[in-house]
Amino acid sequence: KAGVTQTPRYLIKTRGQQVTLSCSPISGHRSVSWYQQTPGQGLQFLFEYFSETQRNKGNFPGRFSGRQFSNSRSEMNVSTLELGDSALYLCASSLAGQVTEAFFGQGTRLTVV
């Protein structure tokens, strides 16, 4: 069965712009979580959506937002990009969230110049 699909794989944006990343979870999975990975901070939790509702949120500024659609696909938006937003953004899906296994996509590499 198809895994977690993230698009695009690579993005280059200019400081001040905004960006939208997409994540399609494994079929049947209702929970989608987003993570930011940087060499200095490692993997940090952004937010989790379950059945179109944000169930959990990490400690990121309001420039980072997300949503989930009725087909469980999720998007993450970052507005007013800063150089420090350059990172690998990873999406994970799981069947029901907290007690089930998380499966990750290949990530979107965002570079802000």
Place this chain on the structure above:
Amino acid sequence: KQEVTQIPAALSVPEGENLVLNCSFTDSAIYNLQWFRQDPGKGLTSLLLIQSSQREQTSGRLNASLDKSSGRSTLYIAASQPGDSATYLCAVRSGNTGKLIFGQGTTLQVKP
């Protein structure tokens, strides 16, 4: 606040060796613990999931144990191969927040 620590940060071994990667966490209130593998520039591949009520899980040459009361998990890799070279990440699902909290990882190099 849950914190996850992985030791060592890096490890280099000759092919064929058995090895152990360590993961410790500060709060025993967890739903489960998951081990992942990450190749450079790639996403995470799930290796093993251990529920809080379990003591260990096995998959092929991999065996993971969990001691919730002491806040420790180990990943045992038998007969290591060059293809095992990657970064191994441990993550706990917090029983308080539901968030998946990661360690910084152990970068493994297996030399032919």
